[in-house]
Amino acid sequence: MSQILRRVAVAIILLLVVNPTVIAADASDEQESEIDVVGKATNHDYFEIPFGKIYLPRILLADGQWYFYSSTNSAVESGEFVLGEEGLVRADGVPVRLDMSITSHLIYLWFGLLLTFFITIWAGKRYRHGVGSKTEPKGAWQNTFEVLFVFIRDDIAKEFIPHGKHEKYVPYLYSIFMLIAFLNLFGLLPWGAAATANLTVTAILAGITFALTQLAGTKDYWAHVFMFPGVPGWSRFILTPVEFLGLFTKPFALAIRLFANMLSGKIMIVSILGLIFIFSDLFGAAIGVGSGVFWVLLTAALYFLKALVALIQAYVFTLLSAVFIGMAAEEHHHHDESSVAQTKEVELQ
Numbered sequence: 001m002s003q004i005l006r007r008v009a010v011a012i013i014l015l016l017v018v019n020p021t022v023i024a025a026d027a028s029d030e031q032e033s034e035i036d037v038v039g040k041a042t043n044h045d046y047f048e049i050p051f052g053k054i055y056l057p058r059i060l061l062a063d064g065q066w067y068f069y070s071s072t073n074s075a076v077e078s079g080e081f082v083l084g085e086e087g088l089v090r091a092d093g094v095p096v097r098l099d100m101s102i103t104s105h106l107i108y109l110w111f112g113l114l115l116t117f118f119i120t121i122w123a124g125k126r127y128r129h130g131v132g133s134k135t136e137p138k139g140a141w142q143n144t145f146e147v148l149f150v151f152i153r154d155d156i157a158k159e160f161i162p163h164g165k166h167e168k169y170v171p172y173l174y175s176i177f178m179l180i181a182f183l184n185l186f187g188l189l190p191w192g193a194a195a196t197a198n199l200t201v202t203a204i205l206a207g208i209t210f211a212l213t214q215l216a217g218t219k220d221y222w223a224h225v226f227m228f229p230g231v232p233g234w235s236r237f238i239l240t241p242v243e244f245l246g247l248f249t250k251p252f253a254l255a256i257r258l259f260a261n262m263l264s265g266k267i268m269i270v271s272i273l274g275l276i277f278i279f280s281d282l283f284g285a286a287i288g289v290g291s292g293v294f295w296v297l298l299t300a301a302l303y304f305l306k307a308l309v310a311l312i313q314a315y316v317f318t319l320l321s322a323v324f325i326g327m328a329a330e331e332h333h334h335h336d337e338s339s340v341a342q343t344k345e346v347e348l349q
Contacts, residue, residue: 041197041266044104045072048191056107061098062090105195112182112195116175119145149174156319161326165216169325172212176205177318180258184310187266188303196313197263202255209321210251217328250324254317261313265306272299 046053055071060081069075072088081088089095123145127133137143152174157166180196187194195201223229225243228236275295280288 041263043198045101047104047107050191056102059100060088060096062096063094104193105198105201108183108186108193108195109201111186112179115182116178152177152318156322160322162330165329173318173322176321177314180314180317181311184262184313185307187262188307194262194266196258197266199255199259202259206251206255209254209324213324213328216325218331220331221328254320258313258317261309265309269299269302
């Protein structure tokens with residue numbers, strides 16, 4: 001175990017040497033000893049790679065007119081836009097109404113979607129050719145795929161969604177698990193970014209679960225939201241608003257939970273590595289570099305924990321999605337007083 005930690009520590013040090021922007025602010029800021037902790041977890045107009053940055057296109061709508069630029073610098077150099085505290089603003093003061101620019105989180109979201117799509121297509125093709133359906137799965141990749149798919153189908157979908165209805169939700173639950181897992185794991189790259197640390201991304205994912213939950217709702221489900229069978233009529237004035245609000249608090253909790261966990265994890269790692277520079281400023285370069293061994297080893301250990309958390313968060317999101325859909329799709333059986341009386345009468349006879 002200690003040998004593995006040492007190798008990971010060496011790898012992280014090499015990555016930091018190759019890509020010092022992981023823990024230090026951009027040199028263009030011209031500010032000494034500044035560590036952009038939050039900036040490493042937020043969205044950017046560039047895509048960072050181990051050897052530099054690739055600046056991404058800007059697509060802006062201002063005053064009913066669309067503007068297309070190859071980068072933020074191109075927009076500023078054109079003279080039509082200026083860069084303010086809130087981002088790009090047209091030079092005449094007209095604010096940007098809609099920003100459709102390509103960002104780092106969007107790039108990683110596309111990567112996650114493509115990986116999920118191609119893995120599923122690849123596995124489906126093998127099963128159609130009989131590998132895994134007529135014979136045992138072959139290879140580590142197909143075995144891993146089958147373990148994950150069967151786990152989501154049998155232990156999540158079948159467990160929490162009523163029997164006979166769970167099958168049509170398995171593709172969504174599998175896709176959402178794989179996508180979130182990929183997006184979370186991308187954040188482990190020293191130069192990478194976790195798209196799930198963006199509230200917009202997690203809100204969209206939670207919104208899809210919300211839409212499927214409402215579409216899966218039965219008449220009985222909606223009756224429990226607005227009518228509440230078997231309760232006094234006056235209590236509906238209290239229960240109905242609470243239940244209606246609950247429709248939205250569930251996806252809200254899904255979005256916030258995933259967003260907060262992934263954002264805090266990235267900030268924690270960057271902050272710990274930043275202690276190397278803080279100690280160097282406070283106590284000198286010798287102590288800073290000497291303590292760096294401990295901070296890097298601690299970060300290496302946290303990387304294993306963060307990888308586990310990345311998978312756990314994907315599992316929790318998928319599990320709760322199945323629970324919410326299952327609650328909406330479940331059929332409840334109620335008996336009014338007349339039916340109960342008739343049942344007792346039949347039993348007595």
